[in-house]
Amino acid sequence: MRRSSPHSASHALEQHIRGRKTAQGVGDAWKDVEAQIFRRAQHEDEVLIPAVVEPLLVWVISGEATVEERDPDGDWHGGVVRAGAFYLTQTNMPYLMRWQAAPEQPFEVMHLYLGLELVNRSAPSLGLNASRLRMRDVSGGQDLLISGILTGLADELRSSREANPIFVKGLLESLTIHLLRHYADKEAATGRKPAQLPAWKLRKALDHMDAHLAEPFDLDRLADLCGMSRFHFSRAFHNTMGQRPSRWFILRRVERAKDMLRDTERQIIEVALAVGYDSPSHFAKVFRAETGFSPKHYRVAS
Helix, strand or coil: CCCCCHHHHCHHHHHHCCEEEEEECCCHHHCCEEEEEEEECCEEEEEEECCCCCCEEEEEEECEEEEEEECCCCCCEEEEEECCEEEEECCCCCEEEEEEECCCCCCEEEEEEECHHHHHHHHHHHCCCHHHCEECCEEEEECHHHHHHHHHHHHHHHCCCCCCHHHHHHHHHHHHHHHHHHHEECCCCCCCCCCCCCHHHHHHHHHHHHHCCCCCCCHHHHHHHCCCCHHHHHHHHHHHHCCCHHHHHHHHHHHHHHHHHHHCCCCHHHHHHHCCCCCHHHHHHHHHHHHCCCHHHHHHHC
């Protein structure tokens, strides 16, 4: 699990951003990274980007969109991006993103999570101390070398043949060296960093909550799954996701309920039971507090 930690960093994005995944890196060629291609929805109001420890590179393959970002308590900022633009983040804090894509072309993006083992192997070749590195945040940047390398990786992802480990490894190591040379903050780790969940622990926690939404919230179980105390797990989860575990659990219940109200004809009492509420009135109170609608009115409006 630890070796493949970047393979779980994508969970919070993949599960909660609308769109369709069209390619996924699998097999030994991709063991150091998580590589995916998505065709995103044309419009997204707001999505949380978690503060996982691995660097995340997002590259626009096709389309044009107005993309904006903000800190949880900040203002929106951003602009228009087109094919070839990239985003790089290894933030200590979660942040929010939204976009509106132009209708002329599909808005397609590639997500690449760089495993820390890959970064740690590459840094010494540049005389760098990996423990004192962190990638700078870049929004809507342009870099021909990054685009060239990611074009090769995207071709491997989409190919019907099995990816060649030597070819993929060479591209990934070249990309990592380039990022370290030009986009690394070499003094970022001089102070104490907030505790965050490694991506494999984040996946365990999020997967467990999604699979047990009909059951009572169990902080002890989540902490045990991650091999942590209640206190340390809660603090690290909050630093990673910007919310307490119990709060995230409630929001996931509401999202699941919204899906069922919109996409099924199940009675509201059945929806309430499916997301862990024995009392329809309690369910309606929670649902209204989070959405501004009663379950009945949300179904009609949807």
